Amino acid sequence: MTDILSARQLLDHLVSFPTVSSDTNLPLIHFVRDYFAQHGIESVVFPSEDGNKAGLVAQVGPNVAGGVALSGHSDVVPVEGQDWSTDPWKVVEKDGRLYGRGTCDMKGFVALAMGAMVKANSLDLKRPLQFALSRDEEVGLLGAPDVARGLLENYAKADAVIVGEPTEMQVVTGHKSCDDLQFHVRGKEVHSSRLHEGVSAVMCAARFVDWVRQQNIESQAKTPTATAALYDPPFTTLHVGVINGGTAHNITAKDCYFSIDLRCVGDDRTEDWLEKIQAQIDVIEAEMKAIDPNSFFDMHVMRGPAVVPEVEGKAEALARRLTGDNGTHTVAYGTDGGHFQAKGFSVVVCGPGSIEQAHQPDEFIELTEFQAGEAMLTRLLDSLQTA
Ligand SMILES: [Zn+2]
Structure with a gap:
């Protein structure tokens, strides 16, 4: 078993894979699969039709109902033609910010979710923590149906899916x-x-x-x-x-x-x-x-389906408990969430970082946001240890 990496170290690894949507994401997916395997977590990988990319799902804890799934995407938008002052494929910490392509959208959350999975594996969870990593989100949410189906086919259905796109930790219940x-x-x-x-x-x-x-x-x-x-x-x-x-x-x-x-x-x-x-x-x-x-x-x-605000949604209630945010928020950008909702999952969009920095040159995530994301997942692990 190799060392347990911090979320910050995991982010360094994830950003170093230039997973622009037009290119392969397999080295990143294999890194996630192998890191999980080294810590006793088995994953299921879903190759794309051409075999050039893949999505991945994994679960920790008992295979029972009532779990929570963390959803992220592995791909990022291109850096061509953008004026970067740092190497986009390397995390650079400066002035309380972590710079690098995908730090905000959304390898930051993926790193936190990976960290939470490994931590969860040493806890006595009463309900499972699930992990869904898609491909091709930025080019039409193409990989989300695979991983949404993957969760349903391999594990007991989760009560809630948290899509960790950057919302500055606000609880977003709908998007177009x-x-x-x-x-x-x-x-x-x-x-x-x-x-x-x-x-x-x-x-x-x-x-x-x-x-x-x-x-x-x-x-x-x-x-x-x-x-x-x-x-x-x-x-x-x-x-x-x-x-x-x-x-x-x-x-x-x-x-x-x-x-x-x-x-x-x-x-x-x-x-x-x-x-x-x-x-x-x-x-x-x-x-x-x-x-x-x-x-x-x-x-x-x-098609890129909407996330429609749910009536008394379980995911929304959970995210409100975890973040303390009781505001009503919707956003104008699309996420993989619509594909999970279409498969009957309760969905909320909530993650660290601001969408303002997504897709930009010198993309960054505030360290405080990264820490807030980690705190939310720590509270989630606490709640999963109760029945
Ligand atoms: Zn995104």
């Missing part, structure tokens, strides 16, 4: 859904002087993007419902962040690709929005096909 809609518009190439005989994929896409812009204006102008008012901003948003298409100024574009980030407030249904979007696409596509039947306007949806 965040769906990634990807579009491919296929037009017909002709010389631009004959544009009436062609179909410009770029111009068809632009027409749709303008419709999207109008939706935001209309949504913002509406009086928010009581549920929507819990969110900031209190309305559903559609955002086109990337658009690519065309080959030359004098050729009608054959292809155009773009994507929309759709974030629905609590009582706005994603399904309704997708229907509305599809109806608009159908109108444009019909006009395209009238000129060239081979043209099309395709949409591919990657």
Whole structure:
């Protein structure tokens, strides 16, 4: 058995793996698996389809109901093009802060959760502590369904899932859904002087993007419902962040690709929005096909379900006991939590660090936040020793 590492030492290890979502996370996953194994904790690993990445679940304590699962993701956003004043893959402590990619989002919490698991293994737990580490969170919450299913298939169902995304230890009970809609518009190439005989994929896409812009204006102008008012901003948003298409100024574009980030407030249904979007696409596509039947306007949806505030949720009650926070909070960013809730788990989002520092150059977590996270998990271990 190797030495027990402190949460801070575990963080050093985790940050040193450059687990940008586009790259493999296997060295990190194997580090977690091996560290747990060295301390007598068995994990289950879930490889991705291409085998290049994996998620992992583990459990400590008796396999009985009433446990608590700690959820984190292993991937981080890229550092390319960002102006870092320290090495992003090395934790640097300065002025009461721990700098490094992922310190805040969210290897800090993962390190704390790993520390808690090993500590828990030497305690007499009456209810289990579970651990779920996903992949590909930053690129559409792709790995969460695997680990959520992994918990259910391997262990007694936990009473609560704490998703440790940075909330500055506030108890967050809801967030918008965040769906990634990807579009491919296929037009017909002709010389631009004959544009009436062609179909410009770029111009068809632009027409749709303008419709999207109008939706935001209309949504913002509406009086928010009581549920929507819990969110900031209190309305559903559609955002086109990337658009690519065309080959030359004098050729009608054959292809155009773009994507929309759709974030629905609590009582706005994603399904309704997708229907509305599809109806608009159908109108444009019909006009395209009238000129060239081979043209099309395709949409591919990657779902990122919302965390919906629960009525008397067990996870919320637990997090309130552990943190003392009794405020009402929702956030505008997505988390793996929606996938756990979709599988019937009670979910709360609560973790150290501020979302303001996530994804930024010189990302950091305040040491005080890291310590507050550790204190919360210590209280959790205390509570798991009672029936
Ligand atoms: Zn995150």
